[in-house]
Amino acid sequence: MMIIRLIILIALVSLLIFAYRKLTGSNQPAKKEESLPNTMRKCEHCGVHLPEAEACRKDDHFFCSEEHRRAYLEQHPDD
Ligand SMILES: [Zn+2]
Secondary structure, rough: OOHHHHHHHHHHHHHHHHHHHHHHHHHHOOOOOOOOOOOEEEEEEHHHHHHHHHHHEEEEEOOOOOOHHHHHHHHOOOO
């Protein structure tokens, strides 16, 4: 019945590894970056992509900077 002993041994070892990982894992500060949904937006003026949080916004339009927002609004006064 060596096979059964071997299986039990493997099961025990994997259980130990699992328990060890769980213990060490809980000791570590589970610091997942709690960032806001970082949707990439495209500047309507120059086409550069930047995170929504850093973008200037005008309704549904996003811009990389205040200048580009102004420039866009000058070119599209109807928007
Ligand atoms: Zn731009």
